[in-house]
Amino acid sequence: MVLFKTPHPDVQVPDDITTWEWAFEDKGHSPLYDESSGPLCGYINADTKERLDWREVKTKATQLHTALVREYGFRPGDTVSLFSTNTIWYPVAMWAVVRGGGRVNGASPAYNVEEMTYALKVAKTKILLTLPKSLDVALAAAKEVGVPASSVLLLEGRVDGFRNIQDLMERCEEQRQQQQEPPWTIPKGMTNADVCGYLNFSSGTTGLPKAVMLSHQNIIAQCHQLKQLQAAGQYKILAVMPLFHITGVVRFCHYPVFMNGDSVMLPAFTMEAMLRAICEFQIKELILVPPIIIRLVRDKIVDGYDLRHVERWSSGSAPISPEIISLLQKKFPWTGFRQGYGATESTACITAHPPSHYDYRYATTGGMLVANTVAKVLDLTTGKELGPNQTGEICARGPQIAMGYLDNPTATAETFDPEGFFHTGDVGHFDDEGLVHIEDRIKEMIKVKGLQVPPAELEDLLLGHDLVEDCAVLGIADDYAGERPKAYVVLRKGVEPTEAVGRTLLKFVKEKKVRYKWIVEVEFTDQVPKSPTGKLLRRILKVKDKEPGRK
Numbered sequence: 001m002v003l004f005k006t007p008h009p010d011v012q013v014p015d016d017i018t019t020w021e022w023a024f025e026d027k028g029h030s031p032l033y034d035e036s037s038g039p040l041c042g043y044i045n046a047d048t049k050e051r052l053d054w055r056e057v058k059t060k061a062t063q064l065h066t067a068l069v070r071e072y073g074f075r076p077g078d079t080v081s082l083f084s085t086n087t088i089w090y091p092v093a094m095w096a097v098v099r100g101g102g103r104v105n106g107a108s109p110a111y112n113v114e115e116m117t118y119a120l121k122v123a124k125t126k127i128l129l130t131l132p133k134s135l136d137v138a139l140a141a142a143k144e145v146g147v148p149a150s151s152v153l154l155l156e157g158r159v160d161g162f163r164n165i166q167d168l169m170e171r172c173e174e175q176r177q178q179q180q181e182p183p184w185t186i187p188k189g190m191t192n193a194d195v196c197g198y199l200n201f202s203s204g205t206t207g208l209p210k211a212v213m214l215s216h217q218n219i220i221a222q223c224h225q226l227k228q229l230q231a232a233g234q235y236k237i238l239a240v241m242p243l244f245h246i247t248g249v250v251r252f253c254h255y256p257v258f259m260n261g262d263s264v265m266l267p268a269f270t271m272e273a274m275l276r277a278i279c280e281f282q283i284k285e286l287i288l289v290p291p292i293i294i295r296l297v298r299d300k301i302v303d304g305y306d307l308r309h310v311e312r313w314s315s316g317s318a319p320i321s322p323e324i325i326s327l328l329q330k331k332f333p334w335t336g337f338r339q340g341y342g343a344t345e346s347t348a349c350i351t352a353h354p355p356s357h358y359d360y361r362y363a364t365t366g367g368m369l370v371a372n373t374v375a376k377v378l379d380l381t382t383g384k385e386l387g388p389n390q391t392g393e394i395c396a397r398g399p400q401i402a403m404g405y406l407d408n409p410t411a412t413a414e415t416f417d418p419e420g421f422f423h424t425g426d427v428g429h430f431d432d433e434g435l436v437h438i439e440d441r442i443k444e445m446i447k448v449k450g451l452q453v454p455p456a457e458l459e460d461l462l463l464g465h466d467l468v469e470d471c472a473v474l475g476i477a478d479d480y481a482g483e484r485p486k487a488y489v490v491l492r493k494g495v496e497p498t499e500a501v502g503r504t505l506l507k508f509v510k511e512k513k514v515r516y517k518w519i520v521e522v523e524f525t526d527q528v529p530k531s532p533t534g535k536l537l538r539r540i541l542k543v544k545d546k547e548p549g550r551k
């Protein structure tokens, strides 16, 4: 078997404790018991500056867990869904649920009633926590699936007739003499790899989001893997990306506790709010997604902020074009750059750059396998294992690989093989140095006369053209070739969408690529659809492209 191995030594991952015990109880891991780790950090609201340190988080989560058990019948194994933008109360609720042996589920605050109904049904939600602004959608969806309105609570804010979790926690505080619920522990004969504590939806880029079952061990392992790659210095992070996504769960909710570093929550994303917070909190490393990085290099508003304290940018979740990377380096020459590559099913990272590679030289790669992780690359047609520099499907095995999909044995068996490898659905290769190069997703490859054309390759090229602000490439039906690439293009401000511009772009691709990769059509559009986690939603454009009445 051709296996790709991590260059890093193994990390020790405890297998007998829950994430709660690991973060708040365990003498060997919790910052609450480690005096050498300095004053306690915590979750901070970037706007209001409201702050909860780890001791307060522990107290509040204990109270909330107790209240959920006593007043809402919450039991181990129950799912609690969080349907909210970023707030410091989100991780408090998350900790309360895992403290009680439940399953935390995050749902995108952008979901409409139909999407939320699907989410609640798939996750088997018993209690739903939300914000006043999302209450209408939450209630409508809860009604559809039979979750009573009395089991819908607010994380913060007030609405008549609804309770918020601060009320529940305060009541607990008053009744202090009463015993609090004890933390749930891993049952005898099991390890923390056998217990699902998190139900995380995949982004739904290629279809309906899948409810990925993550164990307590998955989360703990990923945090230990990331710590090994952490640059020296005090950890402090700005939670720009949404908390419901796996990156948010790991990077903004769990890892800061383990690292005893502040996690600053950005309640609503705008470029201005992000830039202000970066300066105000002197954030040195940013974990971002490509669409935000594109705005960092192109948006004029950025010039009004002094970002000389920023040490590095980190990108993940979707491919980033070499053009954008080089513009980023030009604009911020003092910074480093890194990527993380992985999926919800791998509790975020399969690969990442170690500090030795926080450098623009390696920026187009997804980094190296994280500790305790092995990979294989399978030929797309024969399924044969391939060696370095050979392109195929990336598959990975390690303690961060998920347990499977909830109640979906068919999808689980298709994605996780008997040897324990997660089949990512991504096409790429490892080079001689062990750096992964991701080309595109199998599902999105355009097949021209049987040859694979990764749309991301053509998007990269077009993004480098002076007339192009943003773009998306997809395959359209072609009688002769099966499929041919078509580009949806957002032009730079001030450029007129004329036929001549379209011809210029077609010619540009012809000059740079082999014939079968040539784009056959350019359509101008105001914007290309992206998910809140920064993914290009080509499937939405595909549907649009096939709408009746279009040429």
Ligand code: ATP
Pocket (backbone or CB within 6 Å): 202, 203, 204, 205, 206, 207, 208, 209, 210, 315, 316, 317, 318, 319, 320, 339, 340, 341, 342, 343, 344, 345, 366, 424, 425, 426, 438, 440, 441, 533, 535
């Ligand atoms: P769904 O599985 O529901 O269609 P999704 O795969 O987009 O959605 P996630 O689990 O959030 O949901 O994303 C994982 C995918 O994101 C990976 O399989 C890969 O295609 C892409 N990805 C993540 N990191 C990177 C990266 N650094 N470079 C390129 N692609 C990346």
Ligand code: MG
Pocket (backbone or CB within 6 Å): 202, 203, 343, 425
């Ligand atoms: Mg996926």
